[in-house]
Amino acid sequence: MQVRLMVVDDSAFMRKIVSDAASKVTGVTVVGTARNGLDAIENIERYRPNIITMDVEMPKMNGIEALKIIKRDHPEIEVIMLSSHSKEGSLVTMEALELGALDFIEKSSDRGDLGFLTSQLESKLLMAEVLTKPREVKEKVKETVLHRREPFSAGGFDYRKVKAVVLGASTGGPKVLFQIVRKMPKELNLPVFIVQHMPKGFTKSFAERMDEDSALHVVEAEDGMSVENNTVYVAPGDFHMVVESGKIRLHQKPKLHGVRPAADFLMESVARSYGGHVLAVILTGMGKDGAAGLMSIKEAGGYVLAQNRETCVVYGMPGYAVSSGVVDEVLSPEDISERIVRIVR
Template identity: 45%
Template sequence: MNILVVDDSAFMRKIVTDLLERMPNIHVSNTARNGQHALKLLAEALKPDLVLLDVEMPVLNGLETLKEIKRLYDIPVVMLSALSNKDITIEALTLGAADFVEKPINIREIQDEWIQDFYGKIKNIPTQRRRPVRRTERVERTEEPPVLKERSLPSRIQALVIGASTGGPKALLRISKALPASLKVPIFIVQHMPKGFTTSFAQRMNDESAAPVKEAQDGMSIEKCVYLCPGDYHMTLRQGKIVLNQEAKVHGTRPAVDYLFESAAQMYRRELVAVLLTGMGKDGSEGMREIQRLGGYTIAQDKETSVVFGMPRQAILSGVVNEVLSLDDIGAKVKQMVR
C-alpha cells in the first residue's frame, strides 16, 4: 500500500514515515508540507492508496484539503489530529475521513500501544487498489451465506444499544438525524474514540439530532435520551443507572462494545435490541451472544455500507445476528423502534 503523508512539521513527517516504512507491505510514496502541496502531488503523480492528513496546517488546512480530495478522488483519508483539534476532527469524519489517529503527546517517546493502534488503523482501512486482489474477499464470495438466527423483533422494546468503530461517527450521525424529538426508549452508544473526542462528538450529535444526546457520566439515572460512552471508560448499566469504569481494555480498546451489550442484556433481557455498525476487529460479538441468550434481538450492518466490515462480519459468522441491514435500513428501523 502506498501512502501520502501530509503534515506541516518536517519532524512529524519523518517520524510517521519511519513508522510506516517498518510495516510490511507499506510504502510512503510521497510527503507534503501542507494541503496545497498535497493536492499538487495528487494531480501530478501516481495516486496513493491512502492519504494520512494533518488537521492543522498553514496555506490549506486539513478540512479544506479533505474536501478537495473527496471531491476529486476516490482515496481514503485518515486524519492526524491533536486533542486541541477535536471539533475539527469530528467535522473531518462527517466529511468523509475514514478514521483519525490522535497524535502522541510526546513524539520523542512514542509508546508501543500508540504504534500498535496506529498500525491497526492503517492496515484495516479498505483501499480501492487492494480490493480486487484480496484473497480473503475471493474466499468470502464462495462461502455459504451464514444462517441468521430466526427471531421476531420484540413486541415491547425497553432499550436500544449500538456499537461502532471505524466509520462509526458518520454512520451514527446519519442515524441520529432521523431520530424523533421524543424517544420512547433510551439509546446507549459505544463508539471507539479517545478521551476528549467523545465530548465533541456527543455535542455534534446533539446539535444535529432532534432527540437529546448526552455524553454519559457515572451514576446518571437512565432517561429516554441518547447516551454516548465517554472515551477511556467502559459503560455498563445497573439498576436504572449508568456505571462507568476503567477496567482493563477489551480487544485493545476502552470503551468496549461488549461491556455495554453484556450489561444491557442482563438489565433488559428479551426487551433489548442491539445494533452493530461498521468497525475493525471483533468487539461486540460476545455481547451479542449474551443478548441472544437472554432473548434479545440483534442487527448487523451489511458489508456494502460498512467502511470496515470487521465487527459486523465477526458477529454474523459467530451466528449471533438476527438481521443484516444496510445503514439506511438500520436508520429506518431504529426510528420505527424508538418513536
C-alpha cells in the same frame, strides 16, 4: 495490495517522523509527501496514494478543506487525520470523521513523545493494509441472514416491547452513527446507548457534535447518571460502560478485545437490565467486539441488526456477529435508521 502512503503536513519535522515510522511498517510504502492540502491534491495523480495521513492546520488549504475535495474526487482514497488532543482539535477531528475520514491519530502535546505517535501510526497503517487488500481476500464471512424488510408475524419479535437501543461501532463508525442518530425522532421514548471505539478526550467532542445535529439529547456518559428516555449515552474513552439498576456505571477493568470501552460489556449489561426488550445494532469496525454481547441479547429475546458488508469500512464486527448466528437483519446505514424508527415507534 500494498499501502501507498502520502504524508501531508506543513511541518518538515512531522513529515519526516511520520514517513520514517510508516516506512518501518510491513506492507507500507511512502510514495510522497506534501506541505499542505493544495499541494496534496495537486500531486495525487503523480503519487497515486491509496492512503493519506493529513494534518489539520496548514497554510493555503487546511486538512478539512482538502479532505472534502479528496472524498469528492477520489473516494477510493482513505484519509487518516492527525489530531491534537485540545478541545478545538477534537472538535475538528469529529468534523473530519463525519466527512468520511477513515480514522485519526492523536498527536501528543509533548513534541518529544514520538513513541506515542508512531505506535498509533503503526496500528492504523496495519489496519489500512487490510483495507487495501482485494475484497475477496479480506472478507471471508459469508452473509447467511435474509434481508427482511417487513415485520415478523405474530410468532416473531414483538416490536412494541422495545425499551432500549444499543449500538456498537469502531473504524468508520462515527460517520454512520451521526447518520443514524440524526434520524431518530425527538420522542423516541427510550434510552440509546453507544460504544464507539475512541480515545479519552475525543468521545466528549463526539457526543457534543452529535448533540448539535440531533433531536435527541446526546451526552458523554458519567458514572452514576440516571438513565432517561430520549437521551443518547456515549461511552467515554478509556472506560467500559454498563447499565445497572437504571443507572450508568463506568469502570476500568482490563481492555477487552484490545479496546476500552468495549461493546460486549455494555451489551451484556443491557441484556441483564432490559431482557428481551432490546434492539441492538452492530456497525462497521475491525475485530469481534460486540458478538458476545449480541449473543446475550439474542438469548434474552432481543433483536439484532448489522451493517451490510458493502457499506462497511471494515466488515469485522458485523461479519463476526453474522457468522455467530445472532443477527436478524443485515442492512445499509440508511435502512438501519429507517428500521430503528419503525421498530421503536
